[in-house]
Amino acid sequence: MRVRRLTDQEEQKLQQVVRRGSTSSMRYRRAMMLLASAGQHRVPVIARLVQADEDPVREATSG
Known part of the structure; x- marks a missing residue:
């Protein structure tokens, strides 16, 4: 399961959150x-990237 294609504005906003960090x-x-999912990465890869179980990743990227 993957998120829809991001608009340029959405992608820039998400990249700002990642680059600047967040409280x-x-x-x-x-x-x-969301960035990884939009980049066509699958749930197991994203889960390893963010050090999470696969279920929360599926939930976050399902819309």
């Missing part, structure tokens, strides 16, 4: 998940 670790991790 919320959940916001940071979700931004990482």
